[in-house]
Amino acid sequence: MARHGRWWGFGLIPALITLVGYVAAMAVLIVYAGDLASWATPFADDWAEPWRDIVRVTVGAAAVGMGGLLAMLTFTAVTLLIGEPFYESLSAKVEETEGGGPQGPDLPLWRELWIAAKDSLAVLLRAAGFGIVLFLCGFIPVVGQTVVPVVGVCVSGFFLTVELTGTPLQKRGLAQKERLRLLRSRTGLAVGFGAGLVLLFLIPVLTVLAMPGAVAGATLLAREIAPHEEPAEEPSDDDRSPVDGQDGQDGQNGPGSPYPYPYQQPSANPYQQPHPGEAGQGWQ
Structure with a gap:
């Protein structure tokens, strides 16, 4: 983000x-806290x-x-949900600078927001379950x-x-369960990356300023644990090599011949067939 100031400014919009x-x-x-307390008591x-x-x-x-x-716990999830189009473009830019990445499924915006909301809610519920356990453990002396x-x-x-x-792992065709499994296999990397951000995000202003860098770093982390490989292109007919050492000259098979595949040219006599083992020699 330090090398791409415009991207950083672009990524600040959802957090702001x-x-x-x-x-x-x-x-x-805060203004209505007194009324709320009176209503509750x-x-x-x-x-x-x-x-x-x-x-x-x-x-x-x-x-x-x-x-x-509650605001601290949900700030990141809400920011990612609001900024889905912004951060998807930012993640794609990071992929492009690092050699390219998958395009991902072509879905309408409402469908992407719906998937992101469901995934965020599932993550929030899992985190809340751990939070309840840790809250109870906090009473242990x-x-x-x-x-x-x-x-x-x-x-x-x-x-x-x-x-x-x-976002970057979903573009690689990974459902949330697969993403969790993949991140658990690299627990040290996942925790090391996220724990530093948690401490940084305790300061609300830094949360806004650091969010674009967090998205870029998460994209690089996704490339680390799930590398993207471009599919190999199949050779065209023009790229095929000559057969059996023939160079396609003098009517032989090859790139210069109208019959570049591994079979002999047809004989002028429709009853004459090529003799197996004697290229170009026929028998009645």
Whole structure:
């Protein structure tokens, strides 16, 4: 991306759109957090003033915190969904600079968005399952404060890599189960790539700035684990070599003959057939 500034600017557009939408949603949530807390705690209407306020402030703060956490978890998926046409073009540019890649199936835009949404939802559900387990493990003394956060970053990194490599691997004809299997076979590479991005994406502004580079890096990773080979072209008739050392001259078979394939020219006598083993010699 540093060598292609225009691509980088092009790739910023979806992330900026997503960031503006998320900031607006968070602003609305913060403004109406008090009303939301009052709606969620009708049982506290008759409580004394200090306790009612403490409960509702706590509920409002928890709602804002959950909204921020949800925004962090879904930002990449939503950005990839909004920016599907942008990032597909960016990935194709990266493939082109590296020697070319598959064209992929020719699908309408709505069909590509539908497939991307289904794949993102499946990845999000898998990540949520691991997240629940890790959340419960966080209550284990010592381990929950040391090991679990590291494992959480690694798990998040793996699933972030699954998200980012979806477009280039899908172009190679790989369904999501096959993509997961392929990335699990290179777990170190997938986790190493994604974990660094997870730590970088903890800062919202850097998430926007780094997204084009993340897409380009994911394309290079896809080329690493699933190389694309151009199909070999079959030789045309003009490229066929002469048969049995014949050069096509003097009526012999070859590229210069109207009969370039491995059989003798027909005899002028329709009853005369070539003798096997004596090229050009006939027998009645």
